[in-house]
Amino acid sequence: MVETDDEQLLVTHSRNGDHAAFEALIKSHQTMIHALTFRMTGSTADARDLAQETFVRAYQQLDSFHGTSKFSSWLYRIAVNACLDWRRREKRRLMLHTNWSDAQANANSPTEPANDLDDLSRDVQAALLKLPEKQRAAITLTVYGGKNHAEAAEILDCSETTISWRIFSARRKLKKILSAKNVKIKGGSND
């Protein structure tokens, strides 16, 4: 990942219409954003759409990045909001189906599985998807995004206390789900 000062320079150039600068920002952050959107949705296809939407929104909102936080934190906030909006749209879409059988078919259709994942990764992802969205976001940011509680609170626009509560609740649920699933780590033992 590029250094913060270089990032600020790239943001400034991007604001002035320098596409090469924005492309450099995309390449630096696309992996982490794809990982986040996948953790939030469980679907490779939706994750890719949301990753694209994140960067498009970021381009539109470049003027609102003031450099008071890390660019990655600002980008994560946009990505999380895109995922939460996606979730609301999906729920609304299912509710609006007038044909009951269509609604049932859609509700029961599985999310597109990520075929290149091992069993552990699939089970952990399935467990993450059972968490409420905001708990899932808190866990994803702190475990996979490398953010501390203060940074996660800033990204999710809540207090640090709220983040701590969400992570505590999420970990408790994950322990329950993964213990019941009896998930094995390669070379490790069951609980």
Place this chain on the structure above:
Amino acid sequence: MTDSELDKKLNAARSPELEPDYAADFSRQVFAGIRALPVEKTAGRNSPANLWRRQIALGFSFAMFFLVAGFFIGHWHTKDEMLRVEKAVTPRHDLLADVKMINETLALFPNRVRAIVQNGHDGMQLVLADQPDVPNSPPLFVKICDGTNCSSLVTFSGQELEIAGQKITVLADGSGGIILEGRKFVWDNQSPNTLPDGLKIEAKNLTLRKL
């Protein structure tokens, strides 16, 4: 399952790798998405559309400034008269009773109100942030008495304020739990403990009905 066992499992779980072709082409897809947007959504800062928007925003800001200044000047000059009227209407003049005032203040300064403070009978004080960066969160009512005077205020989780001569951080967990942290004490509304210097604290979540 222990915490470290959970951490091991979470950290061992991978997300799908991006195929090299997809990764190389991704930025092109993003720019295609940007080009598909309506023109005004991607206009540069100095485009004509944004220039006149900034002028209107500046004019609106000036108008709001004079409106608010006029409001506070009028409030100070007619404070005695208003107190007489308010006492007749609201015999117990406290923040909780002025729900309308609180709602109007929050609407007037969206995401900028750090606290609305009432010190004894001296009237209201508004504590504003320089930027509209106060997160949306449920309002909290806090009352602190230092043995001589009491201050009541409406504030929000995460705010650091000076109240009754004390620098205090207010935290809420969204489930009714409120913590006040000062230099020499930590107070929790769910298990209140002894406070120094004759300090007394009351805190609760505030419900503001939309009027």
